[in-house]
Amino acid sequence: MSRNLYDLIGLAAGICFILALKGLSSPKSARRGNLIGAVGASVATLIVFFYTNDGEALNNQTLILAAIAFGTLVGVPAAQKVQMTQMPQLVALFNGVGGGAAALVAIVEYLNLGEKASTAVVVATVFTVIVGCVSFSGSIITFLKLQELMTTRPVVFPFGRQIIALTLIGVLVSGGWVISSGGTTPLLINGLLSLLFGVLFVLPVGGADVPIVISLLNAFTGLTVAASGYVLQTTLLIVAGTLVGASGTILTKLMAQAMGRSLFGTLFGAFTAKAQVSAGLADARPVKSGSADDVAILLNYAQRVVIVPGFGLAVAQAQHTVRELADLLASKGVEVAYGIHPVAGRMPGHMNVLLAEANVPYEQLVEMEEINPTFPQTDVVLVVGANDVVNPAAKTTPGCPIYGMPILDVALAGNVIFLKRSMRPGFAGIENELLHETKTTLLFGDAKDSLTKVVSALKAL
Amino acid sequence: MATEFMSNEIALLAIFILSIFVGFEVVSKVSTTLHTPLMSGANAIHGVILVGAIVVADHAKTDLELGLALAAVVLATINMVGGFVVTDRMLQMFKGKPKAKKDAGDDK
Incomplete structure (x- = not known):
């Protein structure tokens, strides 16, 4: 293969990468974009075998192919499983x-x-x-x-x-x-x-x-x-x-x-920010903590419930349990929606992926801009392992690390239930004022355990 | 010879700089839900270092060079192949999303 042909094919692969990034930037073309990228990378890899050494086999070709096979055997199952x-x-x-x-x-x-x-x-x-x-x-x-x-x-x-x-x-x-x-x-x-x-x-x-x-x-x-x-x-x-x-x-x-x-x-x-974090931890004001039964009763008599999932849901692997709870509530005639903050969890879009895995219907996943105006008509917000994304400090406290970040306005709802592991502040390390409000109930524990308890309490009602 | 070398260097520099601009332009507006898949896809693209790993494995002169080069081939393959597969899996989860938006809008 001539150098010119090799370079031209290389150029085509480069164009594939540009198109891949372009495609990945829009929901409609994202999957195609990723495929185009994969094609470009494969072509680029293939032609090295034909160009280098003028069509002769590469030195150490067997070893190289074995290394590629080994890498594939490690990478693909990891990515699939x-x-x-x-x-x-x-x-x-x-x-x-x-x-x-x-x-x-x-x-x-x-x-x-x-x-x-x-x-x-x-x-x-x-x-x-x-x-x-x-x-x-x-x-x-x-x-x-x-x-x-x-x-x-x-x-x-x-x-x-x-x-x-x-x-x-x-x-x-x-x-x-x-x-x-x-x-x-x-x-x-x-x-x-x-x-x-x-x-x-x-x-x-x-x-x-x-x-x-x-x-x-x-x-x-x-x-x-x-x-x-x-x-x-x-x-x-x-x-x-x-x-x-x-x-x-x-x-x-x-x-x-x-x-x-x-x-x-x-x-x-x-x-x-160290000083700020320790100041937050020192806060010892009272909070209202409740039992699974209290939470079940609140949910049972609500007209509309919004579930706000966060990082704690992902950690506890509670996506299936939360769906069970939502289905149960829906069967009792409660209107249920999920309020999805764009950066809830550990990665933007994390919650969408997590809940999709539990087969939560898309129409129940409502993005922040759309769900925020509905909070005043919402009776109960169930915050499952989220903290910073509902922390009003982002609006009220200039100078705090998350100030300016758009949040879910759960404080506008009638009742707020937090499922939390402990009183520890969220990842940004800021105290959440909302935890101390009278309309707030806390249920401590692992999100999955708590949800399971709430589900059985609801069934017993 | 000297001038030829220079022009090659300048050509590479030009390619480098133009690529920066293309890279900036191509992702300037992305919705937050696509940040993770886009990062993952870009991550897979730099797995094309596999090409470089194969080239150095081809002309390795000592066992040490060959060993390091083959290690690079393994790592680069994991990066590239695994990266594209995991991105595709992520994007599979997102399909049907635009329709969901419409439904939610009808509620109001």
């Missing part, structure tokens, strides 16, 4: 391994070129190693946070800022060392420091902001791929990587906006 609730962390993991792959590619090419590497190529290699390693280790930490294998709250340690700053300086200095003197030891040190920086950089981020960080790391991986495309002088990698880097940056900004967060606040907020 993962539960809806765990998709965000799977995306984080996929992103991390992509960043790791890009760093490895640049390292191998660097080792391969040895003395022949031009300064520009070495600079690009260092960039790839730094950003790829940060993306890899950072994504692993986001995975651990989302999988609840470690605390979801911001991790703050003494002298955190100083340690992070020192590590960053170490990363940059060792990068400069690679560029000025070459060799593998400096590159190894640079890689290790970058991995450490990735960990330190994500640790202080609170659970609610993790999706924004995943999106940012996704953009980072894109840039890494672009830089390794430069190292390999491959146009397609530059195009694909840059597209993802640029669109990922915009997407990160959009996500931060939807959550009413600034990107800077997300990344560095934990160190400044």
Whole structure:
């Protein structure tokens, strides 16, 4: 295959990626867009086998094919079997391994070129190693946070800022060392420091902001791929990587906006907001807590009930139980709808996916703009494991971390029931005034247990 | 030779910069429900680093290089194949959504 033909097919693959991103931006064309992207990626992968070495088989071709087969055997079942609730962390993991792959590619090419590497190529290699390693280790930490294998709250340690700053300086200095003197030891040190920086950089981020960080790391991986495309002088990698880097940056900004967060606040907020969180925890005003029977009675005699699902629903895997409750209420003639906040849960759109899994009819899922005007006519709002998305502080308290974020106006309804695990504030770490109002009833416990109890109490009525 | 090298570098730079603009433009307006699938799809696209991994595995000279390159092939494949599959699964969940919106509007 001639170089020109190869480049033209590469260009076609690049166009596929542009069309894929375009398609994914609109609901109607999203699925097709993803397919177009997959076609582009497959074609790009296939033609490497035909172009390199002028039609001869690649060196190590059997091993390469075996590695691809192995990767597919790991990736596809993981993607097919993962539960809806765990998709965000799977995306984080996929992103991390992509960043790791890009760093490895640049390292191998660097080792391969040895003395022949031009300064520009070495600079690009260092960039790839730094950003790829940060993306890899950072994504692993986001995975651990989302999988609840470690605390979801911001991790703050003494002298955190100083340690992070020192590590960053170490990363940059060792990068400069690679560029000025070459060799593998400096590159190894640079890689290790970058991995450490990735960990330190994500640790202080609170659970609610993790999706924004995943999106940012996704953009980072894109840039890494672009830089390794430069190292390999491959146009397609530059195009694909840059597209993802640029669109990922915009997407990160959009996500931060939807959550009413600034990107800077997300990344560095934990160190400044500490005082506020502890002040919130110290609040000991009384709240009204009720039993499952109380909740069942409230629900039973309501005309209209709105269920507001949140992160706690996802954690407790209570989507099927909540649907059972909704069906039961509907059979008793109660009008039931779900109020879906766009950023409830851990990912934008998380609740739609979760409830779709439990076969909740679409028409019951009502978006924020449409459900908000109906709260004054609603008798009972059942908040299942949500907090920040119904916290009036977003409207009333300038300066609090979620100020300005649109919320579900559940305070306008007749009664509000919160199913909560504890009095701990939500992920943004802000006290919720609504919990202390007289119209509010709290039922403590795991969302699934609580819902199951309410369902049996309702059946007994 | 020197001038040829330069023009190639400039061409790559031009491609890089133009791609930034395309990337910015193409996703400038997206509804919040599509943020996660879009991120996941973009994530799958950068799995095309698989191409780079295959190229370096082809011309690896030492066992160390080959080992690292093959590790890159495995990781990149997981990223690319898994990424597209998981995005498709997410989007399957969203089908029929526009109709739902209409129904909810009729309630008022």
